[in-house]
Amino acid sequence: MASSPPPPPDPGGVCRDLSASGPEASGPPAFDWLLGRLGAGGRRQRLLLALGCLPCLLLGLGLGSEALLTLTPPLRCREANGSRLAANDSADVCRDPRCQGWDYGPLPALASNPVTEWSLVCSRGWAVPLEQLCLLLGFVAGALVLGYLADSVGRRGTLLLALALGCPAGILAAFASSPSVFMLGRCLWGALLGGMHLALYLIRLELCCPPQRLPVAMAGDLLLVGGHFLLLGLALACGSWRVLQGVMSAGMGLCLLYGCPGVFPDSPRWLLATRRTTQAREILVTLAQDSSTPESETQEALDELDNACHLPAVAQISLRALLGCRNIWKNILILGFTTFIAHAIRHCYQVAWGSSQQGPRTEFYLSYLLSTGSAGLACLFLCLSVDRYGRRGILLLTTTLTGIASLILLGLEEYLNHAATVTFSILGLFSSHAAGSLSIFFASEVIPTIIRGKGLGVILSLASLGGLSAPLLWLREQHGSFLQHIVLASLNILALLCLMLLPESKRKALPESLRDGELYRRPSLLRRAGGGEGRGTEEAARRDDVPLLSTPNPAS
Numbered sequence: 388m389a390s391s392p393p394p395p396p397d398p399g400g401v402c403r404d405l406s407a408s409g410p411e412a413s414g415p416p417a418f419d420w421l422l423g424r425l426g427a428g429g430r431r432q433r434l435l436l437a438l439g440c441l442p443c444l445l446l447g448l449g450l451g452s453e454a455l456l457t458l459t460p461p462l463r464c465r466e467a468n469g470s471r472l473a474a475n476d477s478a479d480v481c482r483d484p485r486c487q488g489w490d491y492g493p494l495p496a497l498a499s500n501p502v503t504e505w506s507l508v509c510s511r512g513w514a515v516p517l518e519q520l521c522l523l524l525g526f527v528a529g530a531l532v533l534g535y536l537a538d539s540v541g542r543r544g545t546l547l548l549a550l551a552l553g554c555p556a557g558i559l560a561a562f563a564s565s566p567s568v569f570m571l572g573r574c575l576w577g578a579l580l581g582g583m584h585l586a587l588y589l590i591r592l593e594l595c596c597p598p599q600r601l602p603v604a605m606a607g608d609l610l611l612v613g614g615h616f617l618l619l620g621l622a623l624a625c626g627s628w629r630v631l632q633g634v635m636s637a638g639m640g641l642c643l644l645y646g647c648p649g650v651f652p653d654s655p656r657w658l659l660a661t662r663r664t665t666q667a668r669e670i671l672v673t674l675a676q677d678s679s680t681p682e683s684e685t686q687e688a689l690d691e692l693d694n695a696c697h698l699p700a701v702a703q704i705s706l707r708a709l710l711g712c713r714n715i716w717k718n719i720l721i722l723g724f725t726t727f728i729a730h731a732i733r734h735c736y737q738v739a740w741g742s743s744q745q746g747p748r749t750e751f752y753l754s755y756l757l758s759t760g761s762a763g764l765a766c767l768f769l770c771l772s773v774d775r776y777g778r779r780g781i782l783l784l785t786t787t788l789t790g791i792a793s794l795i796l797l798g799l800e801e802y803l804n805h806a807a808t809v810t811f812s813i814l815g816l817f818s819s820h821a822a823g824s825l826s827i828f829f830a831s832e833v834i835p836t837i838i839r840g841k842g843l844g845v846i847l848s849l850a851s852l853g854g855l856s857a858p859l860l861w862l863r864e865q866h867g868s869f870l871q872h873i874v875l876a877s878l879n880i881l882a883l884l885c886l887m888l889l890p891e892s893k894r895k896a897l898p899e900s901l902r903d904g905e906l907y908r909r910p911s912l913l914r915r916a917g918g919g920e921g922r923g924t925e926e927a928a929r930r931d932d933v934p935l936l937s938t939p940n941p942a943s
Contacts, residue, residue, distance in 0.1 A: 447614015461492035496622035525577030533582030534844020553579035557636025729823035730853030788818035
């Protein structure tokens with residue numbers, strides 16, 4: 388009997404059967420199988436993962452610097468004759484007709500910042516939230532544009548582009564002679580921070596086997612949090628905000644050493660998914676050099692890769708093909724919505740303890756350290772719990788805790804003392820940090836490799852759009868903060884219901900092609916998850932039949 392013709396290649400990835408885990412695969416073998424046979428756990432792989440995590444310190448410095456550069460210190464009005472009026476509320480000072488200038492109180496960490504240098508207070512105070520909007524919108528644009536480039540030219544090329552352009556943008560902001568030039572520099576700086584964050588996340592994730600993905604992702608997030616803590620010490624050492632901005636820009640310049648040949652390669656998983664087999668083989672051979680795998684097994688895996696069907700490089704995914712992927716879009720929209728809410732609602736918890744009786748410097752340090760510390764604790768909590776109880780279950784838990792903290796603060800705040808208010812605010816910050824971080828990680832696991840840059844760019848952009856809630860509220864002079872909190876708490880409950888439609892990605896292989904992503908789903912909540920005779924082995928391997936809130940531990 389004549390053999391059946393081979394199946395047509397999938398336009399969204401390599402031609403292979405994902406259910407096969409070894410040499411019987413029809414086409415390039417599964418990347419996780421190759422990595423396990425060649426370099427998983429080897430010194431070279433661990434070095435590359437460490438190099439992918441270290442620049443997260445720069446991300447923490449760059450993203451955390453906004454709190455120091457836009458802080459408005461206490462004002463003291465100065466009359467025309469040079470005498471000083473008594474310190475009042477800043478709004479009263481701005482309305483005082485005798486005021487001919489301002490003297491500023493001491494700033495935390497820095498001797499001055501753009502607010503004090505250009506007197507961005509009172510009638511010019513609108514420039515401060517506008518600068519914050521520029522940075523966040525720049526991050527949105529950078530994540531979207533460089534996410535598209537990451538799927539076209541590669542993860543490494545995108546990272547080097549962001550680093551090469553980020554250094555001049557940071558220097559432009561450091562030497563700005565006016566608020567408008569400073570805003571332009573910070574907008575470009577935000578765009579390149581977005582691209583840098585995206586590229587590093589992709590490279591780290593795609594170099595890991597399933598058991599390694601969560602610890603490596605959380606290690607990067609912890610270093611980002613560490614950058615926030617390091618920022619205070621660096622600001623004290625620099626003194627001037629211009630020197631601080633220049634030091635952060637110089638750090639980006641040092642990271643350009645990653646572009647040296649053989650130091651930091653591109654993602655071999657992406658190279659295989661786009662059928663660049665020769666380049667992927669060179670990187671995998673390098674990984675195998677320091678691996679503890681026997682040489683015979685290493686050679687067998689390389690021979691299997693060499694004998695795989697050699698297909699031409701995959702073309703760009705058409706918009707029509709993307710729009711037809713309803714399951715992929717469903718997962719992206721649900722996790723993007725959850726990410727947006729988790730980042731938008733954080734400001735509401737910080738406002739809740741903002742009425743303390745402490746001085747401005749003490750209040751700033753308390754707010755900054757509690758917010759940063761809760762983010763670090765959230766990363767540790769995820770690292771310890773998500774591989775045990777599953778992505779979906781922990782995301783449901785953290786989203787529920789976020790909603791509970793919001794409802795208590797909204798309904799019972801007038802009955803709570805200050806200590807109870809701060810306690811529930813910290814709980815809300817902790818759970819919203821955990822939900823936002825886990826949503827980004829969850830999305831990176833369910834979006835196929837062939838479009839992971841575009842998809843993760845959308846998720847990071849929604850996270851940055853959520854952060855716009857703070858400057859927009861500042862532009863309205865805090866009017867409507869209670870209504871904003873009510874709306875976000877209601878949307879958080881809606882997000883909680885949507886999370887039940889997500890699949891469980893715990894320790895499963897990353898989807899590579901569009902077809903893999905379409906098969907990455909959970910069964911209907913209204914029907915039994917049966918096998919069915921028409922299901923192929925590939926769909927059976929990706930079908931999610933685990934209970935909603937309890938995920939068994941599969942074999943590693």
